[in-house]
Amino acid sequence: MPWRPMTARDLAQVQILADTIHVDHPEDRQVFEERLRLYPQGCLALEESGHLLGYALTHPWHFGTPPALNSRLGQIPGDATTYYVHDVALLPSARGKGHAGQVGERLLRHARDAGFDNLSLVAVNNSQAFWERLGFHVRKVPGLEAKLLTYGPDAVLMAREVPRALA
Numbered sequence: 001m002p003w004r005p006m007t008a009r010d011l012a013q014v015q016i017l018a019d020t021i022h023v024d025h026p027e028d029r030q031v032f033e034e035r036l037r038l039y040p041q042g043c044l045a046l047e048e049s050g051h052l053l054g055y056a057l058t059h060p061w062h063f064g065t066p067p068a069l070n071s072r073l074g075q076i077p078g079d080a081t082t083y084y085v086h087d088v089a090l091l092p093s094a095r096g097k098g099h100a101g102q103v104g105e106r107l108l109r110h111a112r113d114a115g116f117d118n119l120s121l122v123a124v125n126n127s128q129a130f131w132e133r134l135g136f137h138v139r140k141v142p143g144l145e146a147k148l149l150t151y152g153p154d155a156v157l158m159a160r161e162v163p164r165a166l167a
Contacts, residue, residue, distance in 0.1 A: 003103050006036055006043035006055060013052045014045070021089045024152060025124065027070045034072045035059060035086065041110065042083075046090065046099055054090035056103050058083060060114070063159070064141040066122050069151060082159070083111035085121035104134045112162045120159040124152050136160040 006014065015029050036043045039059040046054035059073070060080030067073060067086070088103055111119050120139070123131050128138070136158040148155040 002048050002053075002099070003044050003046055003056075003106060005040065006045040008033075008036065010045045010052060010055070011036065014055045017052060017055060017089060017091065018087075021091065022087075022125075025069055031070055031072060032057070038073060038076050042107075044103060044106070046094060046103070048094075053094035054088070054099060056088045056107065057086040058107055058110075059086065060084065060116070061120075063118065063120055064139075064144060064157065066120070066147070066151075066157065068147070080116075082118050082120040083107070083114065083116040083162075085119060100130065101134065108160075108162060112164075117162050118159050119162065120157065122148065122151050122155050123158050124155050126154055128154070128156055128158070131158050134160070 011029060011032055014032050018027055018032070035057045042056075042058035044056040045052055060076050061067065061082055061084035062077060062080060063082035066084065085107060088100060090099060107119060119136075121131065121136065123136075137160070138156045139159045141157055144157060148157065
């Protein structure tokens with residue numbers, strides 16, 4: 001599988017990928033650096049033939065309170081209630097090859113092994129249908145509407161239960 005742990009050496013290329021893929025959701029390099037420092041086991045890189053084609057940033061967090069875009073976390077909460085998928089980003093050339101499904105399964109296993117009973121994320125850029133195919137469902141949290149709008153007009157909070165046993 002071409003997904004591997006992200007390293008500090010990957011950060012410059014991850015920034016380029018993020019700026020290319022998420023034109024409407026820019027994030028500073030410090031955001032990526034902090035996620036890697038705080039929760040390295042949740043940071044993955046998609047590499048083929050020596051080139052990065054995508055990345056994933058994930059970490060424990062509080063359900064229903066997604067971090068603001070382009071913001072630092074400060075620390076991972078000790079009382080986290082969800083395994084939060086901050087970002088899974090692939091270049092167009094890497095899409096349609098099963099890479100997103102592979103990383104989805106890897107994240108699901110990690111969430112289970114870390115003791116979480118759910119994963120959550122904010123779907124943006126018309127990605128809701130993709131996440132639904134991976135078992136996520138839209139979740140309504142009262143008072144979250146204004147914050148979701150900062151992610152874009154189509155942003156929705158989604159969650160998936162983590163089964164006790166995985167195939």
